[in-house]
């Protein structure tokens with residue numbers, strides 16, 4: 080039998096079992112991260128919700144348990160905007176391995192003024208990119224201890240039309256929220272692809288994969304009270320947009336596939352099938368500006384300096 084005929088069709092509603100595996104999802108208490116956690120919990124895996132808010136994490140875990148019989152979920156106190164807290168957070172996991180981490184948490188601001196993290200970094204670049212970049216060094220040994228660890232970085236279609244300004248990564252000179260958000264997602268995606276190259280370079284068993292959810296709206300998302308409630312009116316008003324985009328439950332599918340599918344390879348980009356905006360996950364062509372090695376090397380060096388990290392992020 081050829082490898083193609085052996086390959087089974089991916090069914091987002093019938094995921095392969097993953098008992099005994101452990102997955103961490105940043106921002107697992109809400110939105111796409113919540114649904115990724117719910118879907119992964121249904122595979123029998125242990126799912127750790129990285130969340131800065133214990134009450135929100137408790138509500139999310141209660142909701143997952145009410146939808147998934149026997150769900151094994153835990154909370155990790157995690158604030159990506161506080162880089163100095165990340166090591167202690169990961170140490171508190173008290174695990175001997177980790178099968179995958181999903182870099183899902185994100186901030187998207189619509190309006191000025193420019194805001195900063197406690198560490199003095201622009202809030203979106205500081206949380207979305209620097210927070211995950213700096214986090215990587217702490218679970219690195221746990222991922223290396225798994226048979227085939229994975230880091231899944233959640234990017235965005237918003238990054239397609241952006242280019243990084245390496246001289247002004249934190250939008251200090253020219254702040255436009257939508258552009259700064261798109262660039263923070265582009266930085267994450269460049270990082271994900273560069274991490275793949277570096278992991279291969281050192282012969283690591285860990286894969287770095289990039290996924291994006293397409294367009295995922297709250298109004299098209301099933302209710303999970305008290306985590307998320309869509310009123311019948313919101314659902315009705317959202318119906319026309321459903322032709323183009325989807326709910327956050329479906330927005331989680333590409334990241335979930337990137338975590339679970341044994342066919343997934345490092346350096347791939349996974350997103351929704353229909354115009355990259357909605358539908359079941361498929362592997363996409365990676366835009367060349369996301370894999371420019373010179374840009375990625377400069378971004379890596381600048382991020383390392385800003386976040387004061389080990390240059391290898393724990394992978395040697």
Ligand SMILES: NC(=O)c1ccc[n+]([C@@H]2O[C@H](COP(=O)([O-])OP(=O)(O)OC[C@H]3O[C@@H](n4cnc5c(N)ncnc54)[C@H](OP(=O)(O)O)[C@@H]3O)[C@@H](O)[C@H]2O)c1
Pocket residue numbers: 105106107108109110111112129130131132135157158159160161182183184185186187206233234235236237264291292293294295296327330
């Ligand atoms: N929705 C879309 O259409 C879309 C499109 C493209 C890409 N994306 C990406 O998909 C990911 C999830 O988006 P979403 O729509 O699900 O967003 P969301 O509903 O706003 O959820 C964002 C999550 O990130 C968490 N978070 C924010 N700042 C954090 C911090 N400092 N430390 C830890 N967690 C933090 C939030 O926690 P709190 O609840 O504590 O705030 C929340 O759990 C993001 O990376 C986003 O950029 C989304």
